[in-house]
Amino acid sequence: MRQAGVWLAFAAWVMIGSGSVAFAQPPAPTSKPSGSGCQTAQGSVHFDFEGASRSACYVEDERTLSILVTPEHLPPINPSPWYAFRYHAVEGGKLTVNVRYIGARHRYAPQWRGSGDPSAFSVAVGQDRSAVSITLPPGEGVVTAQPLVTSAHYDKLLEQLAKNRRGSRIILGRSHDGRSIKAVRLGNSDAPSLVLLLGRQHPPEVTGAVAMDAFALTIAKLVRSGAIDGKQFQFLIVPLLNPDGVARGHWRANLGGADLNRDWGTFKQPETRAIGDWLARLPAQVRPVLMLDFHSTNRNLFYVQGDEASAQGKAFLAAWLRGKENAFAGYPFKIEPRDANPGLGTTKNWFSTTYGIPAYTYEVGDDSDPAAVRTTAEALAQNLIPSLVMALKE
């Protein structure tokens, strides 16, 4: 499957790059047509850091470079074209980088961090949204589709979460690339009610990650203070479920070319299987009571159970979210009930059908204000266990 994306990029490179001066010869078809970037005497683009996209790059002129942003597999579901590159431009003029999407339209506004005059940074989206032209000041910098949130961030987060007398760090398994699937457990390991918080199945969905950070840190504080009873409730927090996809700048998939949010139940991928195996080994008295899976889309919403929700599930929804759609400043949201589509393999469906529990997809808008995302997540985390306790009494 991954091969298809490479071939598509290669074909596009050959077509669009025919006037290129970057390469005298097209690369051998077996090799990836980029990875290293491209350069002229005046400027360069590189993809040599964690989270960089694996984009093809070619030269248009001395100060104009183009990159081809391609999916890692076909078809790209819910296209979220991720790009991230480092650049250098010598003094004396601006550098233009054209980002061209293959199989998708522009979704993420470029984030720029670099030296030089900020007013020289500008963005022009093409009329059909199949390309975006980014003008950069001379100097050095990094351009990313969303803020770069990679493994170093998560190592810090997990450390903070585990700074808790009721916290412990767990390695659930390893990814295709051998990266650890890291988690923190809060509360006692024999606490009967288990809440799962999962994140970054889809690499580019950074606004969901912002919500998850704030949510998890609030839960940790409540467990630490005793406001949440760690003898009754335990939490498994897995903020980076697709570390390979994040490191490699994927749009959607893991390194196995699979959408992890379609793998629940079959557990063919090591990342999802790591959680499935951990759940299967739980002591008999421990049972999942709730699962939240953090994502991003074009608006704030929660995918929740529909008619299939149990009485307790409906009571939980009523206590936790219902009626609060406009209660948070800067963070209006929608609630979208959807019954499980058996066999689809989403996290939400699998937890709902396997355990009969509330299992929600917590979707954050791509452009939602980060401060509002955080304060809302904190407020919702504060209310989570009281809502659950109320519902479990039903």
Ligand SMILES: [Zn+2]
């Ligand atoms: Zn997603």
